[in-house]
Amino acid sequence: MKRTAFVALAALALTSSAQLIPFFTDRKQPAAPGARTPDRLNQKPMAGNQLNNPGIQLPPSNTDNDNPSSGPPTGDVILSDVLGTQPSIQIFAGFTLDIPSVSSRLNNGNQNTTVLAPLNRAITSLPRKPWEDAREYAALGAEAYSGSEGEDRAQRNLRRFAEAHIVPVSPWKEGEKVQSLGGGTVWWEKRDGKTLVMPGSVEVEGVVSRVANGEVWVVKEVVNYT
Template sequence: MKCSPLLQTLLTANLIFTSSATQTQIPMSNPNLGPAMPPPSNPPSSSNPSTITLSDVLGADRHINIFAGFTRDFAPISQRFEDSSLNTTILAPINSAIMTLPRKPWEDKEDYEELGEEAYEGGDGADRAQRNLRRFVDAHVVPASPWGEGEKLKTLAGGEVWWEEKDGGKVIQPGGIEVSSIASKVHNGEVWILKGVRNYK
């Protein structure tokens, strides 16, 4: 399948995930480097947390860097995450949940049934794959935050979604997908890490 931009995004994210988990640091021993610079007295990330947006934190957690990479393929999504006036809850599946899907997020069973194995070849195929991937991303973005328990909202893809408290944790419905943690709470929303993938079709 020649869907190189999308495949490259997935492989790059996976490579980052793998290498960051196994890489060790080696101390530098060059005596000519001079003294280390002291840390800045007012780091921007902590001095004014009200200016931090979802775009600043989404890529920080390596457990969801595949999904984070997908979102960067779409300017409207990236712009939403940067916009401090648009509150959003991101339902980010962990890497392993995406990697164990029966099909890649840009693949659609119906495309294969209609067009065969070359469904994603050429320019039309790349456009088709891009539309499918956008649908996947949109199904994991809720245009609201804070988001109350039982409050039924529509994702950017149009499907209705809500969450419930269960056994001391949050579960996304429909589908009963467990929320592993809330990774970030920033000015314009929150990043929720999911243990599974929402039904995106």
Template sequence: MRHISSTLTFLFLFLFCTVSTAWDLPSLSSRKRIPQPLVDVLQARNERRVDPTRLHEWIGSQEPLQGAAMASKKSKAQGGGEDPIISDVLPKTRGINIFASLTRQFESVEGRLNDPSQNVTVLAPRNSAIQDLPRKPWENPQDYEQFGEAKAYEGNEGQDRAKRNLERFVTAHIVVQSPWKEGEEAETLGGDKLTWRKDGDRIYIEPSGIQVNTIAEQVSNGEVWVLNGVLNYSQ
């Protein structure tokens, strides 16, 4: 009997694990957190630069097509029909998957991009623009001055600071209107005021003067503009 009981227990656990994997059952916690590779870096003492390998591994694990599929379901549930929205196309736009992944870390941003009734213009920096920054998007020189390099992003309070900095970075690139006319002042999700101008065939975001590489996507609730640099980086 003991042998039969053990066998049944093993079979039950095997079937449960198989079904969980196949159906991709959700975890018990839905709280948004900083991606673990970033947390590892933030907790490391005297370590200011992110290991590019960790960042690339994290990006590769985001499964952008799955995220887009989930957003599409939300759009249809809210009356969006078959028309694609920003959250559908952003994860599939070439060359900006780092920024696209960051937008899914914050409910305020993710909710706006998933809403077919509110238009936005996403100013998405190219991967190379983010990778070439002298410091990372969640780093703030004022934090290092106040708390020191070793403790600025250590522990729960340090991670909270890093998350706020990262959210500020992301929201600075979400303009809460579309269409957006040349010379028209528009506000970002983070509260900054921006305009854009055209010089020949080139478009520049002001007041920073960052060049727009291309307008990559135009969908029912807005557009995706790919930038050659980042905005609001000095704060």
């Protein structure tokens, strides 16, 4: 795959995870309705009512979510502008660039989304890379991801991983069950002072961005994607 400058930067900044960035062929996809062409070298700064406090925040309570005024702010900044600005989730942000179904959604100002972005350390601590599948190794051996067919398998697995972390609603109410882009049913609840994505009790560290088409939630573990 033709590397983007963003992924290269993430790999250099996170040397312990550099091997996690796969090489795939460049696959051009038509822009989704409402999408705009990314301009990552000339992005607008986040300011004013475009973003709430950029520090770590917790998801709002049910009461807040039921209030229409508590939804994502209006403005020009969208998820594709901000996802790559957080060093702690740069590995996942890099993955989203390689998955057309995800990147086109994050770049579409007409589709609201909650991104469950795992911390870098959550991804690097996985027993295998997100595009690897133990069943494929068992069936195909060490060359499971070699050649064009192996590349297709890896791309498919990485898509499954990324889409499991994309929730196609925002604001997302506590207890509201939604199908992720990957097809799994997820919801969140507060328990013992923690915000947990269910099933699996994946703890939310906080909300790092609230923009026109959704929110970026940092999670301490990966969501079940198998």
